[in-house]
Amino acid sequence: MAVTLKDIAEKVGVTESTVSRVLNGIPKASKETRKEIFQVAADLGYKPNQIARSLVTKKTHTIGLIISDLANTYFARVASGIEKIASKYDYSLIISTTGGDEIEELKYINLLKEKQVDGILFASGRMPKSCRKLLRETEIPTVVVAREVEEELPSVHIDNVKESYRAVKYLINNGHQKIAMISGNANDKESGLYRIQGYKQALNDNKLEVREELIVEGDFKLQSGIKAMEKILKRDSSITAVFAASDEMGVGAIKAIKKAGLKVPEDISVIGFDNNIISLASDPELTTISQPEAELGWRSMEMLYKVINGEELEEKKIFLPCELKKRGSVRKL
């Protein structure tokens, strides 16, 4: 059996309350009893039962992370950033993966509520109405990560429209006019729709024609990038650049271009999005927009910590800047 406060109390000859207070650093005991209590606690190898403690304090010092997919480097890095700060504040992290599925999301929100977590970090799907409603009902402090959300929920994310705009603008600045895009699914607002919007806006602002047939949808994975690029090449082989909504697709594009007997960047320039390690592995190395995943993670955790402690937030919605990583896959025309 595990050793409890009672065991220590009996051995020392005081009540549990005294032991509890001493061990919690409340100065309500003589130097000698204090010393003895610490001694006995150490001897017995006492470890406070946090479950019991939580029951009374109504704090678990645990936060729940609802995330799409841990195997995905992007989310893994976000999670890693979160974990670091959580640990700094002595919070444990319960991680639940949803695959972006609404049913799972709801299930986990409920579960986390039952487990009485002190806060929730939501880095999953599109954050459907049902989730927002449930979250509101449960009244658990929540911060949304990497996802814009209409409501009053605090969030930290990047401006996908703006950053995509920047990528395409870079291409344009380098003299490109015929620019294709390999997009993600537009149902995914952030990295799907918004990145398409940024692309279109950049073209429009520069009086370039938006040709829908030059926007081919992929699923962010490498293979789909290859497929998409092949399609684009078939539709119009005179393009000089392509913007891929993810590095994996960007690398896929490079592969497809090479396979078609063309060269990157001599014939076609490619720019990606994410700054995944994969962008450094390809040949040529992929120019890309670098996302601050780790910072996304830790900022959201810092934010949540404030919310939990009732501190005021200076900003409810934080946009983190990305960085353009210039590498070898884009050339000046």
Add this chain to the structure above:
Amino acid sequence: MAVTLKDIAEKVGVTESTVSRVLNGIPKASKETRKEIFQVAADLGYKPNQIARSLVTKKTHTIGLIISDLANTYFARVASGIEKIASKYDYSLIISTTGGDEIEELKYINLLKEKQVDGILFASGRMPKSCRKLLRETEIPTVVVAREVEEELPSVHIDNVKESYRAVKYLINNGHQKIAMISGNANDKESGLYRIQGYKQALNDNKLEVREELIVEGDFKLQSGIKAMEKILKRDSSITAVFAASDEMGVGAIKAIKKAGLKVPEDISVIGFDNNIISLASDPELTTISQPEAELGWRSMEMLYKVINGEELEEKKIFLPCELKKRGSVRKL
């Protein structure tokens, strides 16, 4: 205030015990009261407080995962595999990252003990004596992941010696005789030392000379692979193949070889280890040993589940087979 058993009990006009039993599916109530209880519980939006429940049942339905680094794809995939099975069995996952640091490991074992987790999955550093001792004392069921461990602790991992042997043997079978190695740090037994052992053994068994100067140490990262390869080339440019202890280093090697004006695989063949997505991004694609990370994860969780439930394990140490992925970076001499 959250709704409790008491609230339901009062509203229905029975005692808490009855409500508790009904909600837990224990058939000790009439059809009508059962129905009413469920109704009221739903109306009130009752969610059982698992903390209170845990305090009495002494089960938290939570397992703790102690892992090196979430941002590392390898561990992220292991974690992802674990999470899937944990979720299947309705276990929550508390994740703690240690960076392989002993102090952190000890800290987290203690923390998990305090949080009364039902089991621990250890996928961190070298599992030092101190950890094993602490783990034994805490008496929490534990399974070690991706790490061989002398003790009687159950574990699931791959046979790094054998799999490295296989990689090098493949090179030899393809006619290579002068084979260099880019290793990890030998302090890391599994992916450092053991992979070197496999390399040496394969050379020995085939009457090839082991030349220590042809084993250059990296840190598993891409950059270190480039550096290491440059060193090797400087030491003996007549080698025809190199075995890298990680895909990142393998890709680094390819880059260095190309930069030196040589071709892969025409001049030098390269084989990696991991089957990281990066191996598919490089040009040529990297031949490699594919590790079953996800399976490593879910098998260990399956194992832990059995241990927690007092089931007998058929095997205490499971070795999972890897797979040789033949791609374009190795040629037949």
Add this chain to the structure above:
DNA sequence: TTTGATTAGTCAAGCGCTTGACCAAAATTG
């Protein structure tokens, strides 16, 4: 009709901890 089993509950204790209220003795102050 009596016995025995079953059904549908109640009661109370307890899981390990915190915390407000109380109290006696010692120490301080005017």
Add this chain to the structure above:
DNA sequence: CAATTTTGGTCAAGCGCTTGACTAATCAAA
């Protein structure tokens, strides 16, 4: 030196749930 404050504790309740022991009523069987 009496009045007050401080020190060093104790006591009991309670967090929300489970669970063994008990009971009263109903029902089937002999």
